[in-house]
Amino acid sequence: MKVLVTGGAGFIGSNFLNYMSSEHPDDKFIILDAMTYAGNHKHLITFRKNPNFHFVKGSITDRALLEDIFKMGIDRIxxxxxxxxxxxSILDPDIFVKTNILGTQILLDTAKKYAVERFLQxxxxxxxGSLGETGLFTEETxxxxxxxxxASKAGSDLLVISYYQTYGLPVTIIRCSNNYxxxxxxxxxxxxxxxxALNHxxxxxxxxxxNVRDWLYVEDHCRAIDLVMQKGKVGSVYNVGGNNEKTNLQIVKMILAELEKPESLIxxxxxxxxxxxxxxxxxxxxKKLGWQPQYALEFGLKKTIKWYVENQGWVQENM
Ligand SMILES: Cc1cn([C@H]2C[C@H](O)[C@@H](COP(=O)(O)OP(=O)(O)O[C@H]3O[C@H](CO)[C@@H](O)[C@H](O)[C@H]3O)O2)c(=O)[nH]c1=O
Known part of the structure; x- marks a missing residue:
């Protein structure tokens, strides 16, 4: 299986590649990343060491580059x-429209031309949008x-669905809550x-x-993506969330307690x-497909904090 992973040097993309390379060691991954401020150069070293990874620097808005990539043979995206x-996005919306909407449309168009087996958005x-004090987002919301x-993500979702309705492109969409x-x-x-907090x-x-967010450890999201890629229905949307609703203040206080830092920093x-x-x-x-989050918030947060403590110097210099 040859999988094109766009944005693979970013936060969720790189965690996904890490997860997939151990779960599916026989698959091949073509990684396309524009290496903006959020793209992580540390990953490139890892990517280059892995014979199943092929890294290409570039943007999903570059149609000619996408054509070259698809000519390598891509099964899934x-x-x-x-x-x-x-x-x-509030300060500078232009790039959001360009990458998220136009980029997705160009990627969809190329995927259609090369008849990929699955396009996962x-x-x-x-x-x-926003909920009141009660209720939950379903796929029909x-x-x-x-x-x-x-708005740019909603626009790209609508384009993805339109390529299914109009051209029969086998698409599936995952809508996930806040990852960490x-x-x-x-x-x-x-x-x-x-x-x-570490720097006082x-x-x-x-x-x-x-404000309340529903927090999900990134590896749980990666497992959901893998599952939807195998078993998700074409033309469908799947919501993914951790059932870990917390106010921002609750989250911040949990972090301060773990780091033994004073709440006066708030x-x-x-x-x-x-x-x-x-x-x-x-x-x-x-969940009906068989997915369950495996990380309790307290455990995932501890693991995350430990990672930032151990990589503090590197994060400060490189991120
Ligand atoms: C950066 C920052 C954020 N906040 C608040 C705003 C939000 O209520 C909450 C989380 O903010 P952020 O970390 O920016 O995440 P949020 O706006 O919820 O969006 C995230 O979660 C979304 C999924 O829900 C993703 O689609 C977005 O890419 C991701 O950025 O914390 C603060 O109070 N202070 C801050 O400095």
């Missing part, structure tokens, strides 16, 4: 390539994105808080700190514009 940080629960980032784990760029809440810097908490700052209040996932559909 997992599309992780995306700009993913909400705050950056890695999306996000943010496409559903209408799309109502709030930020330029989530090793190699996450320290602009996202959990790694930012760990790194700031203030921890910026937006608004009242009571600093309330101006809220993010259009800040979604709560995300919560109904993962019944993927």
């Amino acid at each position: 997992v599309n992780f390539a995306a700009e993913s940080h909400v705050d950056r 890695i999306s996000t629960d943010e496409v559903y 209408p799309l109502a994105p709030s930020s330029p980032y989530s 784990g090793p190699y996450q760029f320290p602009e996202k809440l959990i790694p930012l808080v760990i790194m700031n 810097k203030p921890l910026p908490i937006y608004g009242d700190g009571l 600093t309330f700052v101006k809220d993010r514009p259009g800040h979604d209040r709560r995300y919560g996932i109904d993962a019944t559909k993927i």
Whole structure:
């Protein structure tokens, strides 16, 4: 099996490659990554050592490059390539539209031309917008994105579905809740808080700190992607979530307790514009395929903190 993994040097993509190379040692992986600020050069060393990996630097918006890659013969595609940080999308939406919407469309078009066996789109629960105090996102929840980032992901999801409806491209979409784990760029809440706390810097908490996110250890997400690639229904969407809803303040306090750092580092700052209040996932559909998260939040968080403590110097210099 030859799998094209776009965005493979990013946080979830690189964890996925790590997982797949041990679960499916006979598969071949073509890794396409634009190596933006979030692409991790450390992975390239690992990629080059693995005879089953072939790395190509470039963007999913580059049609000619995609043509060259598809000529190598691709069975499946997992599309992780995306700009993913909400705050950056508020400051500079252009690149989000270019990579997430246009890039996905060019990738879909090339996949159609070369008749791939499966196109798996890695999306996000943010496409559903915000929940009130109760209820969960199901796969039928209408799309109502709030930020330029989530709107660009919703746009790419709609294009993916349109390629299924119009051209019969065998697509499947995964919409996952907030991931955490090793190699996450320290602009996202959990790694930012760990790194700031280690350096005794203030921890910026937006608004009242009571926004709720559903946290999932990245390896659990990788296992879900693998399963959906094997057993997921073509034309379907699968929600993935950890059933670990916490307010941002709860998460930050858990990290401070583990690091034995004072809560006085918590600093309330101006809220993010259009800040979604709560995300919560109904993962019944993927559970019916046989998926279950294996990491309890407390355990996954400890493991993540340990990784950042052990790699603190490297993270500071390279991420
Ligand atoms: C960076 C930062 C974040 N926050 C808050 C905003 C959110 O309520 C929460 C998590 O923020 P972020 O880590 O930026 O993640 P969030 O906006 O939820 O989006 C993440 O999770 C999504 C899945 O739900 C992914 O699609 C996105 O790519 C990923 O960035 O923490 C703070 O209070 N202070 C901060 O400095």
